[in-house]
Amino acid sequence: MEHIGKLLPNQGYSIYLKQEFTHAHLQSLMQLYQPLIGVHAVSLFMTLLSQYESSPNKQDPYTHHSLMQFVNLSLPEIYQARQKLEAIGLLETYQLDNDNETIFTYQLMMPCTPLQFFSDGMLSQLLYHQIGADKTNELYQLYAQGTKQNRNRGTNITAQFDEIFQKAPVERDMSVKAIDTIENQGPNISGTTISINDLSQLLSERMLPVEKILTPFNIKIIQQMASLYDLTTLDIEKAVVWALSDQYVLIEKEFKSACFDLYKQVTPESSKSLKVVDQKEKLKTKKDKPTNRQDQFVQMLEEISPRQLLEDLSNGNQASKQDLKMIADVMSQQGLTPGVMNVLIHYVMLKTDMKLTKSYLEKIASHWARKNVKTVRQAMTLAKSEHNKYQQWSTQKKPRYQKSGKKEVVPDWFRKQKDKQEQDEQKIQNEQQSSDSTSDVSELLRDYNKKKNHL
Known part of the structure; x- marks a missing residue:
């Protein structure tokens, strides 16, 4: 009952959004994210998005009581759905406590596109465990592979800008500031059970090229798998060594498989039953x-x-x-x-x-x-x-050892x-x-x- 006292019906909230929600985002949310977070979390995300887009004044706060009516969920269910959105990287929550009220700001983060989703090690692995290999591969073929067209398109004859437009003399700087967009970074991982420095030291002791192995992309995959399977630095070292090619390239698929195998070995059924x-x-x-x-x-x-x-x-x-x-x-x-x-x-x-x-x-x-x-x-x-x-x-109590077989004689009154x-x-x-x-x-x-x- 960890939600108790953390969210009240009369508390207000406002919604913040920096990016436009596209059809690709919708497809990703419904087909890829929904199996992971459930319909309540998806419903909450879409409701917040709808409220933001339909509100004439973005600054006017809503109340959580009205949100309960919109999504037809209880406050504990809303809090649980909110936490799922936060953990998966679709929502950032800010809390402002004034003298008489508490206001939350919900910043919606656009879902990863299908290509970004399958490129994210943790998201793709979570989906694999949730819906199985066949369905995951089917969705991958539908979305990620669908962007690649192998047909022969002929010679590129697209016109260039300077072939059509004449360059006008620049009298003053008319440049505008670029729109600040936020790219979805995937699941929100606050910390892992491993130390990259310790891992680097272990790989160095094996005379392996650390800089080639621990690239920013590989470090992200390593941290995601360590968090997902609750692995130690020594476990991750074993998985990394197992998944290296002859050229010391970390093969992502083999690394994920090795992490899952280690998880099954180090996590007995009695530990999983703690749930x-x-x-x-x-x-x-x-x-x-x-x-x-x-x-x-x-x-x-x-x-x-x-x-x-x-x-x-x-x-x-x-x-x-x-x-x-x-x-x-x-x-x-x-x-x-x-x-x-x-x-x-x-x-x-x-x-x-x-x-x-x-x-x-x-x-x-x-x-x-x-x-x-x-x-x-x-x-x-x-x-x-x-x-x-x-x-x-x-x-x-266990019977005490008696040295003598004689019974102790005591008076009746005693x-x-x-x-x-x-x-x-x-x-x-x-x-x-x-x-x-x-x-x-x-x-x-x-x-x-x-x-x-x-x-």
């Missing part, structure tokens, strides 16, 4: 508005992802990769839905002093999987009914006193946990409702 911690419960029907605190809590667990719950329970701090991997593994192995996993996270962290223990988590998850728990309410009901059993699991003391301690602990649980639920609901009211 499940960002999933939310898929609700089939729209439920009535919750009338009590428990219903509100159930709704919250259904509407947020395990990552968000973990971070909320940690006072907004970023969840560790170790905890996220643990949760992702449990969800994948036991087939738990995001909502059920949320109940498990909340229960375990409250009962184990805000710590996630893998063995304890797996044991309860396995029990719930055998019980075929599929909903948040089922998970909460089972957690309450099996609470005593789960408490025993969490407090079980045993009774000790049992009573343990019962009192357990009662206090249960009351404290109940109090902590109530306080924790109230705090989570308060934060959740506060965030939800911002939209």
Whole structure:
């Protein structure tokens, strides 16, 4: 829910455009960009473009409330679509905060032409992964190759300027400033996992011609592939060496293929499965508005992802990769839905002093999987009914090695006193946990409702 508070309906925006939108741009947007960013992002781009072209006064701001009506999307969907446009290089966003208002400026960047698109290593590779090799090649043949005409056109007999027009004497400088145009630079890559300096050093150690290999064009391709596949400098070095010709020319197609192969090697399925911690419960029907605190809590667990719950329970701090991997593994192995996993996270962290223990988590998850728990309410009901059993699991200790086989003899009064003391301690602990649980639920609901009211 990273959009919360970052975009409000009453905030205004103005649109800025430096280039003319042509038919080639439209074809590229619909055929090449849309598979990557989706229809919502394309709809947002075209709506902003239409508003700019139809507005008599370019300075008058629109409101995001009116934009919601134009595109028939919610504010979170608009924010998500905007981020996709920004990331792919079709939009630049500027924010100006005044005393009483916030105004955004949306600068539309024209899409790459088809030829530019297929010349961009990252865009073409993204399209390849999205729609497959056959469809990508079909589009390439249609657009990029279509610009090349192989037919014999004969001798060029085009008239020259000085053959037709007479040069008039120049009395004063009538030159005008060239129109400032902006060429689309492709996806917006803020930083990569590699260092070009380190890569240059590694190639030099191999006695390779660094200047011939690390050209500006090749560096751009290298940075794009490193960002796309999350590769290290050493990974990129391997891919570069693999893709060099006998003349030390970097073969782009082979380099991309090598990067993809390395990605598959260094990225295990368990790492790719981390995405499940960002999933939310898929609700089939729209439920009535919750009338009590428990219903509100159930709704919250259904509407947020395990990552968000973990971070909320940690006072907004970023969840560790170790905890996220643990949760992702449990969800994948036991087939738990995001909502059920949320109940498990909340229960375990409250009962184990805000710590996630893998063995304890797996044991309860396995029990719930055998019980075929599929909903948040089922998970909460089972957690309450099996609470005593789960408490025993969490407090079980390995038997200590005893040197002597003799039993320790203690008086009955001592045993009774000790049992009573343990019962009192357990009662206090249960009351404290109940109090902590109530306080924790109230705090989570308060934060959740506060965030939800911002939209």
